[in-house]
Amino acid sequence: MSAPNAFYAQSGGVTxxxxxxxxxxxxxxxxxxxxxxxxxxxENGIIGALNEALIDTSLESDEAIAALRETPGGxxxxxxxxLKSIEENEQEYRRLIEVFKAHNIRYFFYNGGxxxxxxxxxxxxxxxxxxxxLVCIGIPKTVDNDLPFTDSCPGFGSVAKYVAISAREAAxxxxxxxxxxxxxxxxxxxxxxAGWIAAAGGLxxxxxxxxxxxxxxxEIEFNERLFLEKIxxxxxxxxxxxxxxxxxxxxxxxxxxxESGRKDAFGHSQLGGVAPALVKMINEGAGHxxxxxxSDYLQRSARHIASAVDVEQAYQLGEKAVELALxxxxxxxxxxxxxxxxxxxxxxxxxxxxxxxxxEKTMPENFISEDGFSIxxxxxxxxxxxxxxxxxxxxxxxxxxxxxxxNRLVEKKLERYRPS
Amino acid sequence: MSAPNAFYAQSGGVTxxxxxxxxxxxxxxxxxxxxxxxxxxxENGIIGALNEALIDTSLESDEAIAALRETPGGxxxxxxxxLKSIEENEQEYRRLIEVFKAHNIRYFFYNGGxxxxxxxxxxxxxxxxxxxxLVCIGIPKTVDNDLPFTDSCPGFGSVAKYVAISAREAAxxxxxxxxxxxxxxxxxxxxxxAGWIAAAGGLxxxxxxxxxxxxxxxEIEFNERLFLEKIxxxxxxxxxxxxxxxxxxxxxxxxxxxESGRKDAFGHSQLGGVAPALVKMINEGAGHxxxxxxSDYLQRSARHIASAVDVEQAYQLGEKAVELALxxxxxxxxxxxxxxxxxxxxxxxxxxxxxxxxxEKTMPENFISEDGFSIxxxxxxxxxxxxxxxxxxxxxxxxxxxxxxxNRLVEKKLERYRPS
Numbered sequence: 001m002s003a004p005n006a007f008y009a010q011s012g013g014v015t016x017x018x019x020x021x022x023x024x025x026x027x028x029x030x031x032x033x034x035x036x037x038x039x040x041x042x043e044n045g046i047i048g049a050l051n052e053a054l055i056d057t058s059l060e061s062d063e064a065i066a067a068l069r070e071t072p073g074g075x076x077x078x079x080x081x082x083l084k085s086i087e088e089n090e091q092e093y094r095r096l097i098e099v100f101k102a103h104n105i106r107y108f109f110y111n112g113g114x115x116x117x118x119x120x121x122x123x124x125x126x127x128x129x130x131x132x133x134l135v136c137i138g139i140p141k142t143v144d145n146d147l148p149f150t151d152s153c154p155g156f157g158s159v160a161k162y163v164a165i166s167a168r169e170a171a172x173x174x175x176x177x178x179x180x181x182x183x184x185x186x187x188x189x190x191x192x193x194a195g196w197i198a199a200a201g202g203l204x205x206x207x208x209x210x211x212x213x214x215x216x217x218x219e220i221e222f223n224e225r226l227f228l229e230k231i232x233x234x235x236x237x238x239x240x241x242x243x244x245x246x247x248x249x250x251x252x253x254x255x256x257x258x259e260s261g262r263k264d265a266f267g268h269s270q271l272g273g274v275a276p277a278l279v280k281m282i283n284e285g286a287g288h289x290x291x292x293x294x295s296d297y298l299q300r301s302a303r304h305i306a307s308a309v310d311v312e313q314a315y316q317l318g319e320k321a322v323e324l325a326l327x328x329x330x331x332x333x334x335x336x337x338x339x340x341x342x343x344x345x346x347x348x349x350x351x352x353x354x355x356x357x358x359x360e361k362t363m364p365e366n367f368i369s370e371d372g373f374s375i376x377x378x379x380x381x382x383x384x385x386x387x388x389x390x391x392x393x394x395x396x397x398x399x400x401x402x403x404x405x406x407n408r409l410v411e412k413k414l415e416r417y418r419p420s
Numbered sequence: 421m422s423a424p425n426a427f428y429a430q431s432g433g434v435t436x437x438x439x440x441x442x443x444x445x446x447x448x449x450x451x452x453x454x455x456x457x458x459x460x461x462x463e464n465g466i467i468g469a470l471n472e473a474l475i476d477t478s479l480e481s482d483e484a485i486a487a488l489r490e491t492p493g494g495x496x497x498x499x500x501x502x503l504k505s506i507e508e509n510e511q512e513y514r515r516l517i518e519v520f521k522a523h524n525i526r527y528f529f530y531n532g533g534x535x536x537x538x539x540x541x542x543x544x545x546x547x548x549x550x551x552x553x554l555v556c557i558g559i560p561k562t563v564d565n566d567l568p569f570t571d572s573c574p575g576f577g578s579v580a581k582y583v584a585i586s587a588r589e590a591a592x593x594x595x596x597x598x599x600x601x602x603x604x605x606x607x608x609x610x611x612x613x614a615g616w617i618a619a620a621g622g623l624x625x626x627x628x629x630x631x632x633x634x635x636x637x638x639e640i641e642f643n644e645r646l647f648l649e650k651i652x653x654x655x656x657x658x659x660x661x662x663x664x665x666x667x668x669x670x671x672x673x674x675x676x677x678x679e680s681g682r683k684d685a686f687g688h689s690q691l692g693g694v695a696p697a698l699v700k701m702i703n704e705g706a707g708h709x710x711x712x713x714x715s716d717y718l719q720r721s722a723r724h725i726a727s728a729v730d731v732e733q734a735y736q737l738g739e740k741a742v743e744l745a746l747x748x749x750x751x752x753x754x755x756x757x758x759x760x761x762x763x764x765x766x767x768x769x770x771x772x773x774x775x776x777x778x779x780e781k782t783m784p785e786n787f788i789s790e791d792g793f794s795i796x797x798x799x800x801x802x803x804x805x806x807x808x809x810x811x812x813x814x815x816x817x818x819x820x821x822x823x824x825x826x827n828r829l830v831e832k833k834l835e836r837y838r839p840s
Contacts, residue, residue: 014596016589044599073592079600164819169436169721172493172822176434179464180499185717203819273696275714293716294695297605301589305724307818387818398727398807399584399623402592 002037004106006325007049008057009042010141011081011112011119014074015155016162016303017314018141021111022075023068024318025139026057030065035326040103040410045079046110046119050092050417052099054410067403069315070393072303075405078112083119086126093126095417100127100134102413107135107325111318113142113153114358117333121353124331137321138333138353141314143300145196148359149351150335154317155300157310157386160200162302163189163244164387166295167204171211171242174291178240183288184231186243187212188275189295193248195219195363197299200383201244202375211242213373216274218248219363220372222257227278228285230373235288245274304400308389313346320348344385422457424526426745427469428477429462430561431501431532431539434494435575436582436723437734438561441531442495443488444738445559446477450485455746460523460830465499466530466539470512470837472519474830487823489735490813492723495825498532503539506546513546515837520547520554522833527555527745531738533562533573534778537753541773544751557741558753558773561734563720565616568779569771570755574737575720577730577806580620582722583609583664584807586715587624591631591662594711598660603708604651606663607632608695610719613668615639615783617719620803621664622795631662633793636694638668639783640792642677647698648705650793655708665694724820728809733766740768764805 008025010018022041029036041055042048048055055076057065068075086093100108108127110120117138124136140147145156167187174185191197195217204211213234216222234241249257258274275292282290313336320334331353339345367379375383393400428445430438442461449456461475462468468475475496477485488495506513520528528547530540537558544556560567565576587607594605611617615637624631633654636642654661669677678693695712702710733756740754751773759765787799795803813820 010596014593047600071592072589074596077599078596080597081600161818165724166718166722168819168822169492169723170717172491173434173717173721176430176494176498177500179497180467180501187718206824276693276696291716292714293718294712294714295718296711296713297590297593298586298607298713298715298718301593302586303589304585384817389818390812390815392810392812395810397804398581398809399588402588404626 003033003035005037005104006039006107006109007042007100007105008039008109009045009048009111010074010076010078011045011110011116012078013143013300014078015141015143015300016072016158016306017154017311018111019068019071019073019075020311020314021139021141021154021318023065024315025109025321026065028319028322032322032326036107037104040105041076043407043409044077045081046083047079047081049096049099052412052414052417054103055407056410059408060405064403064405069311070303071402072301076407082115083122086122086129091419093123094130096123097127097130097132098414101132103410106133109137109139109321111139111141113144114147114360117147117353118357121331121357124353135325135328135330137325138356139317139321140333140335143190143197144192144194146194146360146362147356148361149356151338151346152336152386154310154314156196157307158302159190159197159299160383161307161387162299162305163197163200164203165305167201167211167242167244170293171204174240174242181289182291183235184241184243184282184290186245186275186278186290186292187295188245188247188273188293190299191218191246191248193218193360193362195246198244198246199363199367199375199379203380203383203387212244213238213241214243215374216243216245216249217363217368217372218246218250219368221252222249224281228281231282232286243278245278247274249274303393306391307387308391309386311391316348324350341381341385344388423453423455425457425524426459426527426529427462427520427525428459428529429465429468429531430494430496430498431465431530431536432498433563433720434498435561435563435720436492436578436726437574437731438531439488439491439493439495440731440734441559441561441574441738443485444735445529445741446485448739448742452742452746456527457524460525461496463827463829464497465501466503467499467501469516469519472832472834472837474523475827476830479828480825484823484825489731490723491822492721496827502535503542506542506549511839513543514550516543517547517550517552518834521552523830526553529557529559529741531559531561533564534567534780537567537773538777541751541777544773555745555748555750557745558776559737559741560753560755563610563617564612564614566614566780566782567776568781569776571758571766572756572806574730574734576616577727578722579610579617579719580803581727581807582719582725583617583620584623585725587621587631587662587664590713591624594660594662601709602711603655604661604663604702604710606665606695606698606710606712608665608667608712608714611638611666611668613638613780613782615666618664618666619783619787619795619799623800623803623807632664633658633661634663635794636663636665636669637783637788637792638666638670639788641672642669644701648701651702652706663698665698667694669694723813723822726811727807728811729806731811736768744770761801761805764808
């Protein structure tokens with residue numbers, strides 16, 4: 001009898017290192033052919049399982065799998081799709097189990113953020129309920145760094161590094177220009193309800209008040225008056241001011257600044273874009289010349305400047321997922337455990353999916369300065385280890401040699417899924 | 421009698437490699453102490469000369485000067501300030517010559533784009549008119565790549581590399597997400613009236629129609645209907661579409677798609693905000709989920725992924741400027757001369773400032789595809805050599821160790837400048 005197969009899928013927003021996790025998992029699985037037959041990857045995440053669109057990763061060479069370690073994006077396709085509760089949509093869970101059964105899949109690996117850990121947990125529950133032996137492992141991934149129980153989340157360290165470097169570089173630009181031109185630069189970053197990515201901008205500060213002098217965290221209520229005062233104060237003191245703003249900042253009434261209904265600095269209707277909204281406020285005030293950037297997908301796909309620590313952790317979490325599964329651990333998520341800040345030491349532990357699901361970890365209060373506009377030393381001690389090392393990809397003709405896999409699908413054995 | 425001194429200033433928007441030019445110039449000058457005494461750098465460009473704010477670069481160590489090679493921004497401060505014609509403002513030219521005379525400055529090096537070459541030319545003319553022996557050398561610099569007579573402009577190759585890499589990385593992200601989420605990604609890039617930077621996005625294409633499927637050039641009249649058709653066509657064919665849009669695109673009536681209404685010191689419109697404007701059009705049409713990024717200053721300060729070719733050319737142009745000056749060449753600009761595309765071979769030549777001043781080099785017609793949305797093979801052959809090699813800066817604790825110079829000013833000898 002051949003060894004049972006495994007299913008792996010990528011979920012939610014992708015990162016610069018989610019494929020490093022896939023790499024770690026696939027390489028670990030290939031080392032255990034007596035225990036794991038094939039690893040099937042979901043085409044576009046869990047949707048691939050529902051549609052029986054299973055990518056046969058065994059058709060990829062070892063070299064191609066190894067190249068995943070340095071390729072951003074989600075190599076098998078990701079999805080934004082949240083399963084309902086088993087009570088609400090049992091049909092969907094039945095379908096998943098049916099697909100797994102048809103392809104002798106006994107291991108389920110789901111690589112994502114909070115929603116995905118929730119999905120992995122629900123699937124483990126429903127498999128138990130339906131009497132199908134399935135080992136479910138969630139693997140953390142999110143640039144937002146908002147998963148509980150893990151010291152950090154793969155993907156975050158690389159965005160943090162990108163944002164810190166970008167903030168430092170842009171600051172040098174603004175400093176050069178400020179005497180006769182641009183006085184304010186605003187960099188908008190991701191992070192949703194958690195200020196982790198914005199906080200990483202604070203690492204750019206070299207102690208010369210280079211940048212950013214102002215960080216806007218979603219954890220802190222946005223106050224336009226205080227913000228403009230802070231800008232003026234810095235222009236008065238340094239001649240310029242740079243700002244790193246989280247996309248998720250809100251006014252006192254809970255409304256997102258990016259959804260404020262304002263027109264942006266250029267008279268266009270606001271499309272979601274904190275940076276232009278902030279620049280509009282500054283323009284209406286003192287009228288300083290501003291520049292703004294929205295890094296959006298660039299920040300989370302910037303594999304060219306990924307953190308070596310992040311890449312290694314992402315890889316090892318993939319490996320560990322296989323180890324946990326083969327130990328028969330079910331409904332768990334491997335985690336990063338920090339042992340010390342300096343020197344940075346870490347190991348891999350695990351947490352129960354029942355505990356992880358749907359908890360959002362925001363910044364601790366003592367990571368944000370009293371005035372709410374910068375990070376504390378405690379925050380710096382936490383963040384700095386996560387951006388260490390430059391994991392450069394290979395290049396060919398001036399561009400990174402990111403891999404595109406063949407992604408050939410396994411022959412279907414079931415009827416097409418037609419949700420009723 | 422001590423050797424005469426030199427003046428060097430940075431002008432206009434800075435780049436990832438303008439300091440590499442400063443490094444080449446300063447290192448070359450230090451090798452000729454019998455011919456060039458000190459090099460004074462203008463604090464904030466030509467404004468520093470008017471205000472007699474002269475930075476004594478001789479106070480910087482050789483190590484500090486060497487570190488300029490890998491530091492973005494303008495180490496001495498830049499400016500957006502355009503001298504009027506000699507007829508209109510002779511006073512200003514008299515003041516400059518007075519400052520040069522007071523500090524025994526006989527060499528004038530001005531590092532900038534088209535406006536700056538014009539300034540350098542005017543100063544050489546006025547020095548002649550006022551009978552002051554001054555050798556004036558313009559040194560090219562502009563991410564817009566729009567200077568004539570030089571095959572490419574220092575600063576451009578690094579932006580081109582950044583944009584090509586970013587477009588490739590973001591495309592991998594969009595491809596991952598497109599099945600159930602984001603279908604369109606728009607990256608806004610600089611370039612003003614010349615589509616060179618947008619064109620560089622085309623290098624990201626690996627031949628799998630990865631990205632970008634649509635490039636918007638300022639040389640091509642923007643047609644909303646054709647644009648939306650193109651987006652739909654690509655989504656139909658590939659499931660997603662990525663766009664690289666130049667900030668300078670205009671409608672048929674000549675209006676910028678993203679006109680801010682502000683003008684800079686040169687009277688140019690301040691651009692920015694094309695990406696959200698385009699996304700608005702797409703949303704109002706088919707309503708696909710879109711993401712957009714505006715890289716703004718990040719693209720031109722991204723020294724962390726600078727093109728090695730660009731860094732080397734920027735450096736050598738600085739060196740060459742000194743050589744030309746010592747040969748007594750006046751009112752010239754060193755240029756990049758391409759000898760062959762593949763293998764890429766280049767040398768340094770020179771052009772007369774009288775010819776260079778205020779000419780803007782836009783993309784040749786045969787570099788843009790017939791439908792106006794992509795680059796041709798000829799364009800690819802031109803661009804590809806410019807992004808070769810990765811010139812990585814040094815890192816400390818996860819961040820590039822960019823230098824901040826002391827920038828100590830020389831004691832003033834003249835009265836404060838009070839323009840009447």
